[in-house]
Amino acid sequence: MESLITHPDLFPDEGNNTFADIILPVPIPRMFTYRIPTALVSQVQIGARVIVQFGRKKVLTGIIGKVHSKPPKAYEAKPILDILDEQPTVNPLQIRFWVWMAEYYCCHIGEVMLAALPSGLRLSSESKVQLHPNFVAEESPYPLDAREELILEALENRAELSYEDCEKILGIKTIHPILKSLVYKEAILIFERVQDKYTPKVETRIRLKQEIAEDKQSLEQLFEQLSGKAKQESILLKYLRDIPVFNNPSLNEKGLDKASLLEEGDSESSLKTLIKNGVFESFKQVVNRIDETEVTAGEIILSERQELAISEIKSHFDTKSTVLLHGITGSGKTEIYIQLIKEVLDSGSQVLMLLPEIALTTQIVSRLKQVFGGQMGVYHSKYSDNERVEVWNGVISGRFPFVVGVRSSIFLPFDSLGMIIVDEEHESSYKQFDPAPRFQARDSAIMLAYFHQAKTLLGSATPSFESYFNATETQKYGLVELSERYGKSNLPKFHLADLGADKRKNLLKVDSTRMMREKIQEALSKQEQVLIFQNRRGYSPYIQCEDCGWTGQCIQCDVSLTYHQFAEELRCHYCGYKEKVPTSCPACGGSHLTTMGMGTERIEESLSLLFPEARIGRMDLDTTRSKYGYQKLLDEFGSGHIDILVGTQMITKGLDFGNVTVVGVWDGDRILNFPDFRSGERAYQQITQVAGRAGRREAKGNVIIQTRKADEAIYQQVIKGDYLEFYQHEIHERKKFYYPPYVKLIKITTRHSDFKTAEKAAMDLHRQMAGIAVKKIVLGPEKALIGRIKNQYQFESLIKLDRSGASQTEFKTQIAQIQEQITAKPEFRSVRFIVDVDPN
Ligand SMILES: Nc1ncnc2c1ncn2[C@@H]1O[C@H](COP(=O)(O)OP(=O)(O)OP(=O)(O)O)[C@@H](O)[C@H]1O
Numbered sequence: 001m002e003s004l005i006t007h008p009d010l011f012p013d014e015g016n017n018t019f020a021d022i023i024l025p026v027p028i029p030r031m032f033t034y035r036i037p038t039a040l041v042s043q044v045q046i047g048a049r050v051i052v053q054f055g056r057k058k059v060l061t062g063i064i065g066k067v068h069s070k071p072p073k074a075y076e077a078k079p080i081l082d083i084l085d086e087q088p089t090v091n092p093l094q095i096r097f098w099v100w101m102a103e104y105y106c107c108h109i110g111e112v113m114l115a116a117l118p119s120g121l122r123l124s125s126e127s128k129v130q131l132h133p134n135f136v137a138e139e140s141p142y143p144l145d146a147r148e149e150l151i152l153e154a155l156e157n158r159a160e161l162s163y164e165d166c167e168k169i170l171g172i173k174t175i176h177p178i179l180k181s182l183v184y185k186e187a188i189l190i191f192e193r194v195q196d197k198y199t200p201k202v203e204t205r206i207r208l209k210q211e212i213a214e215d216k217q218s219l220e221q222l223f224e225q226l227s228g229k230a231k232q233e234s235i236l237l238k239y240l241r242d243i244p245v246f247n248n249p250s251l252n253e254k255g256l257d258k259a260s261l262l263e264e265g266d267s268e269s270s271l272k273t274l275i276k277n278g279v280f281e282s283f284k285q286v287v288n289r290i291d292e293t294e295v296t297a298g299e300i301i302l303s304e305r306q307e308l309a310i311s312e313i314k315s316h317f318d319t320k321s322t323v324l325l326h327g328i329t330g331s332g333k334t335e336i337y338i339q340l341i342k343e344v345l346d347s348g349s350q351v352l353m354l355l356p357e358i359a360l361t362t363q364i365v366s367r368l369k370q371v372f373g374g375q376m377g378v379y380h381s382k383y384s385d386n387e388r389v390e391v392w393n394g395v396i397s398g399r400f401p402f403v404v405g406v407r408s409s410i411f412l413p414f415d416s417l418g419m420i421i422v423d424e425e426h427e428s429s430y431k432q433f434d435p436a437p438r439f440q441a442r443d444s445a446i447m448l449a450y451f452h453q454a455k456t457l458l459g460s461a462t463p464s465f466e467s468y469f470n471a472t473e474t475q476k477y478g479l480v481e482l483s484e485r486y487g488k489s490n491l492p493k494f495h496l497a498d499l500g501a502d503k504r505k506n507l508l509k510v511d512s513t514r515m516m517r518e519k520i521q522e523a524l525s526k527q528e529q530v531l532i533f534q535n536r537r538g539y540s541p542y543i544q545c546e547d548c549g550w551t552g553q554c555i556q557c558d559v560s561l562t563y564h565q566f567a568e569e570l571r572c573h574y575c576g577y578k579e580k581v582p583t584s585c586p587a588c589g590g591s592h593l594t595t596m597g598m599g600t601e602r603i604e605e606s607l608s609l610l611f612p613e614a615r616i617g618r619m620d621l622d623t624t625r626s627k628y629g630y631q632k633l634l635d636e637f638g639s640g641h642i643d644i645l646v647g648t649q650m651i652t653k654g655l656d657f658g659n660v661t662v663v664g665v666w667d668g669d670r671i672l673n674f675p676d677f678r679s680g681e682r683a684y685q686q687i688t689q690v691a692g693r694a695g696r697r698e699a700k701g702n703v704i705i706q707t708r709k710a711d712e713a714i715y716q717q718v719i720k721g722d723y724l725e726f727y728q729h730e731i732h733e734r735k736k737f738y739y740p741p742y743v744k745l746i747k748i749t750t751r752h753s754d755f756k757t758a759e760k761a762a763m764d765l766h767r768q769m770a771g772i773a774v775k776k777i778v779l780g781p782e783k784a785l786i787g788r789i790k791n792q793y794q795f796e797s798l799i800k801l802d803r804s805g806a807s808q809t810e811f812k813t814q815i816a817q818i819q820e821q822i823t824a825k826p827e828f829r830s831v832r833f834i835v836d837v838d839p840n
């Protein structure tokens with residue numbers, strides 16, 4: 001797309017009264033108001049992309065958020081330079097949603113826009129200069145000065161110059177007055193070249209020349225000519241095998257993708273010869289990046305219990321807009337979703353289904369694909385930006401009335417959602433931690449549904465306390481319970497394996513109890529499969545010197561470096577700093593460096609000592625970094641090429657493998673040790689979810705939890721599977737100590753490169769917050785758990801706010817003002833405040 005626009009200074013103020021508030025991709029709190037030149041008034045639409053000048057030299061692409069007739073008071077509105085879209089890129093519902101998100105999560109609307117638009121839809125633009133077509137130096141009535149001459153000279157040789165080029169030519173920074181004068185003298189034009197970053201995928205295709213394809217005789221002749229030229233003949237044969245033009249010459253038209261024509265090792269040069277000799281021709285075609293899939297699923301018959309759940313969900317939807325489906329692991333929630341999705345799609349509305357990041361590459365998506373085929377779009381963060389633009393456009397065009405996606409799919413341009421499903425709604429990865437907007441996708445989805453007058457279905461075997469609270473205590477949500485597994489499957493049997501007792505009896509072998517070994521052996525001997533879970537948190541292995549206790553520390557953050565065996569490196573998980581593993585201790589020079597902590601790698605090693613015959617796989621951040629890494633491991637496991645799969649959180653999310661009968665939790669106690677008020681909730685969820693992967697068909701499942709604290713209440717609660725009892729016990733504590741869902745939490749982090757400055761600013765913030773007149777408790781400021789990240793010191797304040805909407809709005813408005821006041825003070829100019837609403 002190219003847009004030729006005149007320079008802003010060429011727009012006189014025409015006294016016209018239409019203004020637009022523009023959402024700009026810069027960190028300013030509000031939308032910025034611009035004037036709409038008369039010539040453009042008829043094209044103005046909310047959601048259309050525009051080009052505006054921002055500051056002195058910057059040209060930005062923004063989006064029209066609002067149209068009105070009130071000129072801004074604090075500044076003179078500049079004109080909009082151009083409107084890029086005939087069809088708006090985002091719709092008014094999306095803008096409403098963005099505005100809500102910026103307000104609720106205390107961030108700039110520009111930040112929401114940046115998160116929402118795939119970067120392929122954001123435009124890059126740059127001011128360019130070219131000679132005025134009518135300019136003839138000799139005839140110009142205006143004298144030119146030396147600098148102006150230089151620019152014109154350069155333009156004699158080059159069709160266009162950027163602002164940067166001009167700066168270089170003149171060797172000065174302030175070129176604007178000179179260019180302005182040249183514009184006035186009608187010697188140059190300033191224009192914008194705007195580039196759409198999205199590039200359609202173009203394939204080179206090959207087809208027979210039509211006259212050959214249509215005429216059997218000339219085809220036969222061709223074979224005679226090619227006899228003896230084996231390479232060319234082979235290409236022709238391959239083509240005819242894939243495109244049988246003998247039977248149907250019209251097939252020839254769409255040809256064959258060049259890459260697949262040559263995939264069997266045929267040579268490119270032989271193909272070239274064939275093209276040169278007029279046998280084949282090559283042509284280009286724009287293709288979809290996202291495959292079309294055929295619907296392949298057969299009819300599913302729902303169980304009575306599932307039918308009942310569906311009718312309960314629907315009847316709740318008559319009066320409530322959100323329903324929580326609490327169905328134990330393996331109860332068949334997916335089939336319930338499928339049925340409901342079908343009905344909503346049939347009624348002509350759109351459906352969005354949210355899944356946690358990692359679950360999105362798995363079975364559930366292929367299951368949905370079988371049912372919904374090409375009308376289902378998948379929106380994944382491992383997709384390239386171009387692929388995301390295709391999903392985006394597919395939602396607008398109606399190609400994808402149904403999308404399954406990760407948390408960012410709530411930003412897709414839906415215009416008539418009928419239902420949003422949030423599967424595994426308890427998952428903490430629905431919360432975006434960094435950068436802003438720090439949104440919780442489940443909560444935002446409920447808001448989005450509200451804007452669309454749509455319904456939200458939350459599903460989980462282990463609901464978040466927030467959702468369960470809303471479904472029971474306040475009855476804002478409807479509650480539907482499924483407490484039996486589908487079909488002949490039963491919940492697995494639990495075994496607590498006491499590490500301490502085994503140690504005393506000398507039964508421990510490479511960190512494993514006798515119970516763990518026996519159960520794994522039993523499964524292996526029956527050709528059944530095993531999953532071993534190791535919690536990621538607190539388990540990063542590190543290197544320590546046995547002599548002096550030295551451990552590697554990051555040079556920019558207050559954290560230990562994590563040991564990566566594979567790369568023989570120490571890495572910082574916060575800033576990415578890395579160094580080679582030292583051969584001797586940098587502190588004392590000793591040579592006894594050992595690996596501490598027990599990561600998945602270590603367990604993999606232990607298991608291969610214990611079960612030398614077994615095929616063992618490992619799934620963690622290291623082994624799944626590539627786009628298809630995760631899928632590949634799961635495929636190998638699913639097809640029985642792996643007997644034991646060791647993994648972190650990733651192996652717990654929604655996996656459904658019938659042959660898994662044993663699930664081992666390698667170190668249960670570590671799961672209990674989250675240092676926050678949600679630790680109990682998280683531990684219950686994690687153990688229940690991973691245990692739920694066992695025994696999902698007829699064969700009985702076994703879950704072994706290794707622990708030193710077998711009498712912890714939480715183990716008994718998990719084993720009993722009594723979510724309600726667990727919830728009631730925990731929620732009581734939450735109430736007593738003022739924690740969510742009884743209060744709203746806001747965390748404010750104050751950051752600065754100087755320790756004292758950070759502390760002082762945090763204290764200042766604290767003092768002023770005390771003055772805000774809403775019911776609240778303010779804790780801190782305290783040095784953050786990790787006191788320094790990327791050389792920035794951090795202090796944290798935690799605010800417990802009254803749940804009422806009015807209190808929250810009041811607090812948030814005032815906190816924004818307080819931040820502005822503090823950073824206006826010279827000593828605090830580079831202090832950063834990070835506001836996290838509903839932190840994890
Ligand atoms: N009506 C049905 N007909 C045939 N098979 C079914 C039906 N309902 C569920 N199943 C099968 O039962 C198994 C468990 O179902 P599903 O994976 O949907 O459980 P879930 O509730 O999502 O469990 P989790 O919370 O553990 O992920 C799957 O293999 C699924 O294909």
Ligand SMILES: [Zn+2]
Pocket residue numbers: 554555556557572573574575576577790
């Ligand atoms: Zn670091």
